Amino acid sequence: MKTDYDYIIVGAGSSGCVLANRLSADPAVSVCLIEAGSHDKSLRIQTPAGTITLYKSKKYSWNFFSAPQKNLNGRSLHTPRGKALGGSSSMNSMIYIRGHASDYDRWAQAGCPGWDWISVLPYFKKSENNRLGQDPRLHGTTGELNVEAARDPNPVSRLFVKAAQQVGIRRNDDFNGDQLEGCGLYNLTQKDARRLSSYRAFVAPVLDRPNLTVITDCSVQSLVIEDRVTRGVRVESEGEQTTLTARREVILSAGSLGSPSLLLASGIGPANDLTNAGIQLEHDLPGVGKNLQDHLDGLITVRSKSPLTLGFSLGSLPSILTSPLRYLFGKKGWLTTNYVEAGGFARTPLAETLPDVQFHFVPGYRSHRGRLFEWGHGYAVHTCVLRPKSIGEIRLGRDGKPVIDFNFLADPQDAKVLIEGLKLARRILADPQFDGIRGTEMLPGKQVQTDEQLMTYVRECAATVFHPVGTCKMGVDPMSVVGPDLKVHGVQGLRVVDASIMPTLISGNTNAPCIMIGEKAADMILNRNTRPYESQLARQETGTTPTSPAAETQSS
Structure with missing residues (x-):
């Protein structure tokens, strides 16, 4: 097995697959995409109606359960996440929703410049292949992600x-x-009446790239950190442990449950929580695992x-x-x-x-x-x-498994x-x-x-609707984990790119925003300084300041 790469991406979900495609488009750059789950070749995944069989699947779902919810009669809530190439985009209901314009403007106002609605719209459009003839000011037609009617x-x-x-x-x-x-x-991410996961849209078509390596059934145990510089990851596959080295960056795209868990397991997080979990502290970062939000x-x-x-x-x-x-x-x-x-x-x-x-x-x-x-x-x-206004957290138990407290x-x-x-x-x-x-x-x-x-x-x-976000919050305040460039505060060579970076939960299903996050992160990683022209580009394409979905004031 090759053990050194320019970029190592942990998690082949909605954001990670976009990153793998965009970064490996440069033949001079080597990219390794690691997925703890297996392949996605099952008809249960590819056939739309199969989705109902996946949420409790032992093979295709991480069947997490939350901590007892004190305000929900002490119940532990089933919290499935995708365990296959495509991550949760290989088991979700395929609904394509971006959220409300104000969701992203709130991010910018909270100290995340470049993440306002006008700035992120071009990235939504970049990945979209809208097959419905919808407004070209607001929709793309040349991307890899088909958006179709049922x-x-x-x-x-x-x-x-x-x-x-x-x-x-x-x-x-x-x-x-x-x-x-x-x-x-609802409009759906499908193609020819089959599920179009992030993996099928962005990675499967480019598997022949010699500089792209996709590894499945491989669990990342921890990050390799030396003097607050990320050097690689320790992985386990088929009972063997190996260290993979990243010459440029390690990028965590393991989702709102996986990414903070891996940071914590590597000694990055709140000092007290790490001590209680019996983990040696590498870097005291109080916000890791905090700010959990869900619908x-x-x-x-x-x-x-x-x-x-x-x-x-x-x-x-x-x-x-x-x-x-x-x-x-x-x-x-x-x-x-x-x-x-x-x-x-x-x-x-x-x-x-x-x-x-x-x-x-x-x-x-x-x-x-x-x-x-x-x-x-x-x-x-x-x-x-x-x-929602209720905020929860993720921490590691003594057994190393995540303790998920939505605090609903x-x-x-x-x-x-x-x-x-x-x-x-x-x-x-x-x-x-x-x-x-x-x-x-x-x-x-x-x-x-x-x-x-x-x-x-x-x-x-009441239960979760499976949209967890926020546990590696983007921002500049003391409880933020990554900056607007998605680099982890205080640790070099490490970014987080997935739903966990959302400062606040968007208004709707989270798959499309995660793909947008992957698109924007790829540009930042490739040093494409998009900020000066993002607003200008968006205005040129729409003929006006984009307001979709509008900052509405309807009366009905």
């Missing part, structure tokens, strides 16, 4: 969009267009007798049995679904000008018992708090927003659009009506 959405998903309109939520056909607010069918999610699930919805029953047997043929020959049918086909962004009465909740609508029955599959039919709405509902405002969001979701499902397939609400159940009862339900059943 191939064969279930008709019940369209009912949800119509019902949302009836209760005053506008229809939105492009959540990455001029406005974020509204409901519609807290509440479920409304309804049983229905209608075989129009996805589900297992005698009535649906013909469509189930023919689904492989429909998928193989027509790219249609059940196997094309990503399950959360529709959804959107809305304002509860607690919101000011911006949406404060997001919906993910499933045209199938979500088990009220937490099972992967249930016999029968139905539909469900997930509602999440879009801009530490701020009471999050509970209030979620309760109002659940009420709004119920209003949508109560609309006459659903009369033809109406069923019985299993969760929370019709007996749960008051705010106090809904609060009890939230404590009993």
Whole structure:
């Protein structure tokens, strides 16, 4: 095995795969991309409908569980992360969402110049291959990442969009267009009715580059640090330990759980936490593992007798049995679904000008018992708090494993927003659009009506929606871990490039922003001084100052 490279990238997820592509485009530069998981060749990964089987997979998921959540009745929450080439982009629902313009402007205002919306828009466009004919001011068409409409959405998903309109939520056909607010069918990162993970988009097409090495089933144990200079990584593969050397940089792209864990395991982090974990201190960096944020999610699930919805029953047997043929020959049918086909962004009465909740609508029955599959039919709405105020942390236990404490509902405002969001979701499902397939609400159940009862339900059943960020926060304050250039404070030759650098959680799904982070980081690493012309470029391409998704002040 070759053991020395210019760049070593730890983690072949959404950001890491972009980096591997961009850095290895220079044939004079050697790049090693390390993935602890395995290949992604399974039909469960490549077929959209297979996503539902991945979250509890022992092979393709890191089945983490959080620390007991004191404000959620002491429950430990299942926290799956992707364990394969592509990382979590090989197991997510493939939804392409950038967030709101103000999300990025907040980053810049918090001491991260160059990360405002006008500056990051060109990087979103660079990677995008929009196949929908959407606004060219705001979308790219020459990138590697296909963005397409769902191939064969279930008709019940369209009912949800119509019902949302009836209760005053506008229809939105492009959540990455001029406005974020509204409901519609989600656009997806797919190609030819197959999942397009970050690995499949950015790395698989360039595997023939002789200067790019991709290593799977390889666990990085720690960083090699000498006098606060990162020299490489210690890895274990097939029971053998090896040291890989980086001549220029080691780049951590292991995600919001993996990257801080590796820093801590290497002695970089809060001195007290490292001492308690029995780890020798290399560099006291108080912010490592802190600032954990995620979208807290509440479920409304309804049983229905209608075989129009996805589900297992005698009535649906013909469509189930023919689904492989429909998928193989027509790219249609059940196997094309990503399950959360529709959804959107809305304002509860607690919101000011911006949406404060997001919906993910499933045209199938979500088990009220937490099972992967249930016999029968139905539909469900997930509602999440879009801009949570509660902050958690990650630390290492004595066993070396990460202790994940989301600290959900530490701020009471999050509970209030979620309760109002659940009420709004119920209003949508109560609309006459659903009369033809109406069923019985299993969760929370019709007996749960008051705010106090809904609060009890939230404590009993709320969960993460799998968007952890922030644990290696970007900034210049004492609790930041990396600067705006993504270099780790106080340690040379080391950067973090993934969702963990987000100072605050963006308004929506996190895959597209992670790809943008990889694009922008690659330019910084390659010493492309983009800052002087980013704003000018964005204005030239749009004809105006880009505001998408707009800093909205809609009244509906």
